[in-house]
Amino acid sequence: MRSDQTAAQATEAEEPRAADGRVPGRRGRATRQKLLDCAAEMLRSSSYRDLKVVDIAREAGTSPATFYQYFPDVESAILVLADEMVTVGADRFSRVVAATSWKGKGGYAGAEALAGAMLTFWEEHQPVLRVVDLATEEGDARFANVRTRLLNDLNNALAAAARDQQKQGKGQPDLDPNAIAGVLVAMLAHVAAHRLGFEFWGVRTDELKVTMARIIFWSVTGQKPPTS
Amino acid sequence: MRSDQTAAQATEAEEPRAADGRVPGRRGRATRQKLLDCAAEMLRSSSYRDLKVVDIAREAGTSPATFYQYFPDVESAILVLADEMVTVGADRFSRVVAATSWKGKGGYAGAEALAGAMLTFWEEHQPVLRVVDLATEEGDARFANVRTRLLNDLNNALAAAARDQQKQGKGQPDLDPNAIAGVLVAMLAHVAAHRLGFEFWGVRTDELKVTMARIIFWSVTGQKPPTS
Amino acid sequence: MRSDQTAAQATEAEEPRAADGRVPGRRGRATRQKLLDCAAEMLRSSSYRDLKVVDIAREAGTSPATFYQYFPDVESAILVLADEMVTVGADRFSRVVAATSWKGKGGYAGAEALAGAMLTFWEEHQPVLRVVDLATEEGDARFANVRTRLLNDLNNALAAAARDQQKQGKGQPDLDPNAIAGVLVAMLAHVAAHRLGFEFWGVRTDELKVTMARIIFWSVTGQKPPTS
């Protein structure tokens, strides 16, 4: 049993390499970036499974052969995008939880900020996050790794908070802090990923945010959230 | 805004048909079933996207041409499996919620039964459910339909319970019942789908069940769950 | 050089046989006829190349296996239809030419009757005739044979008439009677086959008939056709 999850390694090294092992120069880096941008853009409209090397290359105004100079396959390119996203996201989530006292109105506000941050982040990075979810679901270890790195710190922070509250005699006495954190993160991620579906069924995003914030706050602190 | 979701139509008609429109006889039905069984079995080990007609046919000891006699493509075959699953699941979930009073210890027991039912059901039908999730995520309407039919009644029942509690002055006064139900169902489905991941991270299924049960009970009734 | 074409053999024997060599009884003959009727009907709407054994069988409410009891393949079935058509057509054309004196107004009337007969016959048997043309064009000897049998007598009769006129010092003195007949028959068949195309381009069938009749009359007799 591992009581604490340690962050997995980043997939992408600092220096991008071309297929022949050389570190690309300025022109090469520009081409590489163009390919990444196009891939990201295309993920917005078409499904991950429909994203072909040929298409990305054409969209980027270059040839498939060029694509292979920078990425061994489509997944690897998306992984780079995913890595960039992780850097932004993990940091943002950590910051929100770190700023939360879990006490009184401010504590609840922190919970709400967290729910909001998740919803916003998922909205911003929807295309890549969808791929991460899909590939993880299909058993792709590289993407599972991304997912872990994105949510790991958040998960640990919530678990720590829950544990802390329990020690103060406040939280949910009988529950495993890791279970609480895991369930809450699962809830957040899943609801955020399906925000549009909820809207379609007539549930507004704001209502989702409040609902989740209250569940978070209560689950961590065991206190009734303050009524607004 | 649609305050109540109505169950979508089942995909599979009563009488299975062969490609030429005829209703298959005993031998034909046996072959068809064999193909379904093999497909289900193979989903256990390989990813849905890697499931090829050739493979299923070979596994079932027939030829691809025979497969096409009974299903237009792999998805359609899986849809049949999914439909069978829905029939069982939707019924089972409805039963659990219907038996819940949401009052006192019995009410909490109902919440726990629900969490347990979800975890168990997902464990039993993991391969097909994974495909349903994946295909839904990829925008396949037929599978989204399956998902809706599976969870719709449960969602409505939870929303109704939350609304009912609010009327009695007990529930979560400021929250949209539909949001509550949606968030809870999302949590249940997502956690159940990733049960193995949780186990791997050291969180036992029982703890997940209890944690979710308490969240459910509190979210619907606004009451602190009774300590065991 | 063959100055006279002799009629080729009919493809279909008097007694239809089943695949196993037996002469079918009443029930069998009914099935066989049903298949023929359906094939004929389907030729009306779909192209000859799209006519599949499975389709004919289904349309006839029976199975492919049954089809093979009566015909070795689709072409053979159509050949039967074509044979029936030839019997009717060759006879009709012969009659018209036989009734023509090639003298004066009556002679021209005969030419017009011939043109009319061709146009009408092609209209009546358009589906089968189209197949005959197609298959002949594709080099199918069996269908070329049909075409010959349909037009052979007519061809010979026209050649004889042209030759006869030449002997009387009237016809086209310098032309080969066989060439005249061949060209006229080609013209008749081709125009009749494309009657609808002509209508589409704004040329009425009546005008085609008159035009061809005049060409025929003049080509055979060398006389200016009488003005109406």
Add this chain to the structure above:
Amino acid sequence: MRSDQTAAQATEAEEPRAADGRVPGRRGRATRQKLLDCAAEMLRSSSYRDLKVVDIAREAGTSPATFYQYFPDVESAILVLADEMVTVGADRFSRVVAATSWKGKGGYAGAEALAGAMLTFWEEHQPVLRVVDLATEEGDARFANVRTRLLNDLNNALAAAARDQQKQGKGQPDLDPNAIAGVLVAMLAHVAAHRLGFEFWGVRTDELKVTMARIIFWSVTGQKPPTS
């Protein structure tokens, strides 16, 4: 009713494109041409319906995948051949008719030149023309278009000549000029297409030419062709 047919658009744009949208370079164009040449060559021996992508590719010493780089299917490749043929043919026929005065011996010589041109052209381009006829017959609009473009100018020129003669009080007074032109073109095309069949039946090509020339001359001018 359309009294005048306007030429349809050419099917092939100026710049051939590869499957991925790029304009092929020298090597690519050579491969493309090789494929076209092989297709043309193979049409000589085998029927159009039996011409498979695999076969053309093999014959050209490449792979099916390469074929698809230049043509979406076999028909499209043949259409290119047909287009090239049309350019040559339409021009040639126009020239012949334009050079015809329809007066006296020179007029008849023009008619004979036309018949000769048709016979020669069909002999030269027999394989492609056979496909055009077949596909048109089967209702393929793209090939019908080719046929129209090949014969349209000729048809219009003949109709104009016939109309002109009528105005001079010479032609066939009671006949529709469009009908005359249509019938003559049909005759020419059909006889030319079956030249070999005629030879087989003992009718020499020269005799066909003279016969058709006389019919043309008389049909347009209403005058007895001058005896040689």
Add this chain to the structure above:
DNA sequence: GATGAATGAGGTTTCATTCAT
């Protein structure tokens, strides 16, 4: 006589990937 079922055989099509320039 009729046919439910099964399938061999054959062509189509798509891409990831490579290589020579």
Add this chain to the structure above:
DNA sequence: TATGAATGAAACCTCATTCAT
């Protein structure tokens, strides 16, 4: 660096045809 071209390999899918009942 970049890429035009070519292609192996892998599915797909469709029918004509057969056979046991």
